[in-house]
Amino acid sequence: MSPGNQLVLGVNLQGFGQRPAAWRVQDVAPADLIGPDFWQNLGRIAERGRLDAVFFADNPSAGNPNLRALGLLEPFTALQSIAQATEHLGLVGTASTTYNDPVELAERLLSLDLVTGGRLAWNAVTTYNPAVSGNFGLDGNPDRPSRYARAAEFVDVVTRLWRSAGSGATVDHVGDQLEVHARLDQPPSAQGHPVVFQAGGSDQGRDLAARFAEGVFSVELTLDAAVQNRLALRDAAARIGRHPDSVKVVPGLSVVLGSTEREATALYDRLEELAPEGYAEATLGSYLDVDVTTLDPARPVPDHVLDRTIDEASYSKSLGYRRTVVRWVRENNTSVRDLVRAFGGYGARIVVGTPEQVADSIEQWFLAGAADGFNLMIDRFPTGLEEIVDHVIPILTDRGLFRREYGERTLRGRFAETHPDSPHPDTDSVSVSLSVSERERSAR
Known part of the structure; x- marks a missing residue:
């Protein structure tokens, strides 16, 4: 509907x-x-x-x-x-x-x-x-x-x-x-x-x-x-x-x-290259509560990171963002490298x-x-x-x-x-x- x-x-x-x-x-x-x-x-x-x-x-x-x-x-x-x-x-x-x-x-x-x-x-x-x-x-x-x-x-x-x-x-x-x-x-x-x-x-x-x-x-x-x-x-x-x-x-x-998908992708890549070093990794890591650079870029995010229990009452970030990002990672968890590449919306x-x-x-x-x-x-x-x-x-x-x-x-x-x-x-x-x-x- x-x-x-x-x-x-x-x-x-x-x-x-x-x-x-x-x-x-x-x-x-x-x-x-x-x-x-x-x-x-x-x-x-x-x-x-x-x-x-x-x-x-x-x-x-x-x-x-x-x-x-x-x-x-x-x-x-x-x-x-x-x-x-x-x-x-x-x-x-x-x-x-x-x-x-x-x-x-x-x-x-x-x-x-x-x-x-x-x-x-x-x-x-x-x-x-x-x-x-x-x-x-x-x-x-x-x-x-x-x-x-x-x-x-x-x-x-x-x-x-x-x-x-x-x-x-x-x-x-x-x-x-x-x-x-x-x-x-x-x-x-x-x-x-x-x-x-x-x-x-x-x-x-x-x-x-x-x-x-x-x-x-x-x-x-x-x-x-x-x-x-x-x-x-x-x-x-x-x-x-x-x-x-x-x-x-x-x-x-x-x-x-x-004007074409290729042109849009090229602009996206250019903007990512010009961003502060490690910006996407740091943003993704802030939602997952992990230093993404310590993970193997060729492997999926480990289950122990995604399954981590948090104290919701004292959690200092957006709980809604964390939940939706963890769900997205689970559905797209081919490799850390791919996730960082796709995480262009920063949440x-x-x-x-x-x-x-x-x-x-x-x-x-x-x-x-x-x-x-x-x-x-x-x-x-x-x-x-x-x-x-x-x-x-x-x-x-x-x-x-x-x-x-x-x-x-x-x-x-x-x-x-x-x-x-x-x-x-x-x-x-x-x-x-x-x-x-x-x-x-x-x-x-």
């Missing part, structure tokens, strides 16, 4: 591109990443392609920009600049539930949603990177159960504040993690309040998404697992009385384009090929019920984004999978348009008596 009649398509703005060496094959300058012109140009290109949204991740810690220049601007500051250069484009920014105050964040994001005409979305994350804690005067991040317990209360408080905005009503919350007594005096925005996204593939992340998220950045690498993940999210939403169509699942998809699925091949892959996952759309992770900016807009989007449009023009002006309105027979995602919840899994499987 296909997830809907139209794709949701966004683009992940990752510095000069998803490839670490993107800056080495384009006419760009380091200061571009801290000025408005670069980001506003990307926004205009994305809007020319009628994309739903641009997305900024956030990692509020010091990193080595020589490896990959990312996160030099606070997400919502950059998004406000992009908003000034666009009219329809959605704006998705990341903010931590662990290292923010819910009242201040609710007020700040609703304010930005108001001035952008109802185009804002919040990607709620719990922050697992241990390097972040020191910036906030802590010795380490809280453990996973504590982070997600706070996140559940935090998102609940923020959404209650938004829904009561301008009414004069006070939100009173006394929980194990938070105590809040506050109100917002701003009126609702054109879309009511910002759309809520969630990024996390763990069991706790899925539960959080089922309760609150309207968009989910998933991390599946294989088709069957992606289908099951989407079904599980929809089932979880239905069990608590939400309409399953109100949750859009948008996996990351890395793309390297060429996201990757398609290296022609515009038709990229469109075919998007269509396959969409019609299989593995995704409602994709968060595109493009090799290099601005060049790669222009290629997607000029060569891939027209194919998807001609196949009837993507819009020819913007309809609803708000981001939430466009999300509702992808399922025109279902209720508006921000209306009252409806009960679903038949499980989503049963309905969708019977429809196949």
